[in-house]
Amino acid sequence: MKTIQNGDEVLRKGPWMPEEDEILVEYVRQFGARDWSSIRSKGLLPRTGKSCRLRWVNKLKPDLKSGCKFSPEEEKLVVEMQAKLGNKWAKIASCLPGRTDNDVKNFWSTRQKRILRALQRPKMPSGSTDAAADTSDLRKDPSITDYGAFQVHSPSGTGLVPSGFVTPFMFEDDNAFREPPGHLRLRHSVQPFNSLEVDDVLSLKLQDMVAGDSHFTDSDFSQCGRVLDDPRHGSVMYQHSPRMMITPRNARSVKRRPRSRRDARSCFEHHSGTDGGQDSVQMLPEIGLPLIQGNSRDFGVPLSTEQQNNNYLDFLLQTEASSMHSSQMFSPELPSFLTNSQQWEKLPMLYSNDPSIQEPDVKDSDSCSPDSVISGFAADVFDSLEPLCPAAPEWWVARLS
DNA sequence: AACGTTTGCAACCGCGACTCG
DNA sequence: ACGAGTCGCGGTTGCAAACGT
Structure with missing residues (x-):
């Protein structure tokens, strides 16, 4: 956890604490998922509105499939949509219930690396069988x-x-x-x-x-x-x-x-x-x-x-x-x-x-x-x-x- | 078991689009 | 029309867990 002192203001960065999550969830329950910057201005959390929104969208929003691997069907859809739309992760994610743009982006990046790794295998030693x-x-x-x-x-x-x-x-x-x-x-x-x-x-x-x-x-x-x-x-x-x-x-x-x-x-x-x-x-x-x-x-x-x-x-x-x-x-x-x-x-x-x-x-x-x-x-x-x-x-x- | 490396993911950053006064 | 504030997106980074030696 990093804190940044900016005048009288203290800004927190890095991983979210469970207490912070609770405050954010309570805020959304009361005011809806908007006006993110007012979370800070109201003194509820020392986080930027941007950071709050990201936390909500990627981790706290209900019905997220966090920690659940992409199914073959999801993978197929991502591959097809990526071919069609390019790196429009938000658009692609909108077709995958429970997945965020960040999920799709990370999944894609991981998948790319895996394929590239396979192709980048170093040369086998001479005579290897x-x-x-x-x-x-x-x-x-x-x-x-x-x-x-x-x-x-x-x-x-x-x-x-x-x-x-x-x-x-x-x-x-x-x-x-x-x-x-x-x-x-x-x-x-x-x-x-x-x-x-x-x-x-x-x-x-x-x-x-x-x-x-x-x-x-x-x-x-x-x-x-x-x-x-x-x-x-x-x-x-x-x-x-x-x-x-x-x-x-x-x-x-x-x-x-x-x-x-x-x-x-x-x-x-x-x-x-x-x-x-x-x-x-x-x-x-x-x-x-x-x-x-x-x-x-x-x-x-x-x-x-x-x-x-x-x-x-x-x-x-x-x-x-x-x-x-x-x-x-x-x-x-x-x-x-x-x-x-x-x-x-x-x-x-x-x-x-x-x-x-x-x-x-x-x-x-x-x-x-x-x-x-x-x-x-x-x-x-x-x-x-x-x-x-x-x-x-x-x-x-x-x-x- | 200890240590170094790799991997996957959460979070941040920069930028452009949009809104509103 | 313009500028400040906000939002959303895509790219990047940092770190912890997993893995390999």
Whole structure:
């Protein structure tokens, strides 16, 4: 308990005493939950009106569910409303009887940290055979099924990268893909990593990558918009491992991104002239995010063996390199944060159980460490994710335990 | 058991919106 | 129209309990 002497006035701060609560409750009983500042002016409590109101709203008001964990139904509602309204905690709380805005805010923050912790697990020691142990945070809370990641292989190392992060690229010309000029190699390298197998990888909902402010600036989207306007700019497909999919719900959520991203609108439209390969991924040309198809009847161009034998990170690096030779080809359209190949060389190395794979030796101070990569995400990047398979919660637990 | 670290939550702070004289 | 006071919201902080070593 802190007291502040202000002239003749003494102001109390910090935790409330039971006697103070009693006085406050009695005040509200007599005068109603208003005129908070008069509590102090009447000499009832040495607390600011603000503090009194907060105490009443968050702790003393009848019918509060204090000390009661959020039910799965409440969590679902919070997730959905947060996706729809953003951090409008008071609005969200108004739909949850017995919950305050502070409750919702704290619940959300805790949930975010828990998910981030799971993704920020330090790299496993070389040769470790217990990569699954690093999913402990996820298993601890079966409600968290929203975990997405790709494992990326490259000559410089192997890393687990939150899905969505490895893919914000766009391509000027899909002919470049169909007739690879020798260096345009695509493979979305989703590989099994120990007991956390490919099938365990869940697809990350793209909504927050699109809506988030961390990576894309408005000017980035403006650039993308110009790309869109050029009919020559088609889509690029690349193969990915089976069972990665984006559901209709995900698709809708992508469409729901803020209109302020005006230049990226219509990015989810389908592109004709492609002949359904197995489980393909379609780049969203306007913003460079992938549309991942579980059902390939509608889209997809099968990759050549050569393409499949090369990996995605290599492709990204190579793309960047080629843009140095042909700046018209890629650079103008790339979001600015992607134009530094150093970023790609320092993708987060969160897991690696292959002793032959060494983490690159990164020395410079402004390096892109795992933490810095992940902290670069919008806080809500990991929210509202769609489980990979329909019965994900049970399935997830079963696979990991 | 002792100690250090992590986690969750209660409370505070700053700011913008609103009201009223 | 303007300024002071009040309210409400969202972000941040501090601390106690839980957890790990």
